[in-house]
Amino acid sequence: MFDRIEDEAPTLTATDEARRQVEICNACRYCEGYCAVFPSAFSQRAFSDGDITQLASLCHNCRGCYYACQYTEPHEFALNLPRALAEVRVESWDRFAWPGGFARLFQRSGGALALMLVLGIAALFWALTALAPASGEGFYAYLSHAAMVAIFAPPFLLPLAAIAIGLRRYWAEVGGQRIRWPHLKAAFADAATMRNLSGGAAEGCNFEKGDRYSQARRHAHQAVFWGFLLCFAATSSGTVLHYVFDMPAPYGLFSLPKLLGLPGGLLLTVGAIGLIALKFKADTHLGAPEVWGGEVAFVALLGLTGLTGLLLYFATGTALVAPLLALHLGTVLAFFLTTPYSKMVHGFYRMAALIRDAQRKQG
């Protein structure tokens, strides 16, 4: 007489499974205080595929809702929202990536990322040998500025173009509107403080210590995030010094590139080690297990960009500069090339999701 949900349970796609779970959440609402996913979900009654993509992109996998849930297995509802949304994210990044296929590979395969790293380093060793300049100071004694620009401009600009295509696809799918300053302001404030990893009123997330709250992931992620931005700023400041002020490298300790780059490299390295350690402690079944290896490899690659940069700095004036330069630049090359297809892309989609959520809230 009664239609029971479990009587009609065919194999669901990631989006359908997440929709099934979010609809149960919407009848409960106990988790409203955890993060942006819930107020966003509870403002709706029905969930299109795009709505589910948006909710998945808002989820930072803090897992608070999983441990608070009355309906996790063995309950018949079998809720595991952190995993359901993680699976949707993985699929959506596959779908949005341009060209298609690369994301499938680099999201899942740590081996593929490692291979890219080896290829990147090999390419730089070749460049150092084949393009060795006649003269130059500092790094430029090994590879001229012009050669560096020639090698790095395309792998930097092309991935940016690929990400832009992905973001356009995302924006169309989630029904994003015209972006205005207040949307950006709200979204950047959320991202800068990692508000969605704060656990709401609790103390952090439930990532690596079961149902106990911990700030470890938020702190490690902040270290990586700000470390990366500092390193990026260091490189950018070098570019400005070079072109605008005609002050080419090498730079002293009290120069902008070094003042930004040294702490940046340290934060990036330490944060990445922390994030990897947390990934080994955490329950893989509360995320998307099939990308666990790819994610660990990505964090390692990101951390290596920082670590090799630091080593290079400390090796200044020694015979190790040439091999370390190849190592560092090769790591950076592999990192840039895989950015649109590795976990790195999450940062872009998260920002887009936060902007979209600010639009929802601000109306």
Add this chain to the structure above:
Amino acid sequence: MTALDDQPWDLVIVGGGNAALCAAIEAAEAGLKPLILEAAPKPYRGGNSRHTRNFRCMHRGPLSVLTGAYEEDEYFDDLIRVTKGETDEGLARMTIRTSEECLPWMEAHGIAFQPSLSGTLSLSRTNAFFLGGGKALVNAYYNTAHDLGVTTAYEAEVTQIHVTGPRFEGVTAKIAGQETRIEGRGLILASGGFQADLDWLARAWGPAARNFLIRGTPYNRGVPLKQMLDHGADSVGDPTQCHAVAIDGRAAKFDGGIVTRLDCVPFSIVVNRNGDRFYDEGEDVWPKRYAIWGRLVAAQPEQVAYSIIDAKSRDLFMPSVYPPVEADTLDGLAQKLGLPGTKLRETVEAFNAACRDGDFHPTELDGLSTEGLTPPKTNWARPITEPPFYGYSLRPGVTFTYLGLKVDETARVAGPAGRFDNIWAAGEIMAGSILGQGYLAGFGMTIGTVFGRIAGQEAAAHV
């Protein structure tokens, strides 16, 4: 879990929900080594506390997430209104007064609060909501208790309580299938009511109770309560009564929890399985009526009713966890719901004919009433005409039972010859002393927290 029977425990706590955990934490902080015997397996630990979401708290000014003030007299008046005087005023006022110091204590022991949930803004002054709900609270307390050295045995079902005269000696428990005798110097009973024992419920309420759904844990079977009554403990609360609300009739027999609520009734007509209406669906706003409807549905044939709406009302209430049964015609809907089609059509037509023009306001009593209809619908009466038509089945969902153990202000259980020497009770098992009838949102957690803490402190002082 090994060697539970090795030692006399300082304190045996039967039950693993809010009251048990508060007791264990207090006792452990006072230096005791308590053992918690939780009947449920670990994923379902916490009794009905895992289904809760807030704590009703007295406060003389803004306190944590609570706004304004909620003073003792107002709180007590609210309690009198729902219990219609069925309360022990001394215990009730003590509970209310103590609730104020409990909230900071809860925060200090790992509980995170959040502002009132959407849809419950009316409670932002009186009730503090747990971030993530009751299971998050239970998890936090278990962590705190274990850090203090409390031991927990899961799947530990107490089958016998051994009492000699006024003294508790030990319990026999089936732990993971094995009968084990556990000695203890003190006993705290925090094992809830008996609502999950359907035979008991049917003996008390009548055979119709077998058709009731149990909203909460299947592990509250009342065995410790029965044991203590057999030992001559004084009881409180009406042994025949349970608190039941109208919930989604498609919910699982046990543990459906919050998502089985249905908020459609005020915007619907409700018929029994014969297709007849039987009560004013628009008498008041739903939060004030859902408990009455548990009883109303229980009195209908086969303890089932059907709430019928049309397309106009589909989005006026919180979404249901199971989608409604849907049909383009009333006949089609009747068929899908197993109702007599002609009768349902007649009932709807009679209702439609009694509706009159007027302004419809879903969020307030709008006075849009039927005329010349018995029973009337006194608010939100709009004709059911616009397909598709939707139907939800309703059944009584039992929340808790009222029968319990009589305790004094120190949570000590009263027996045939005065108080027992070393037996205390906290939570649902003694709530009937204070909440003899009805229910006040968040008050169960208040009783559990206040008496759990007292029981833990008293045990520490006396064993």
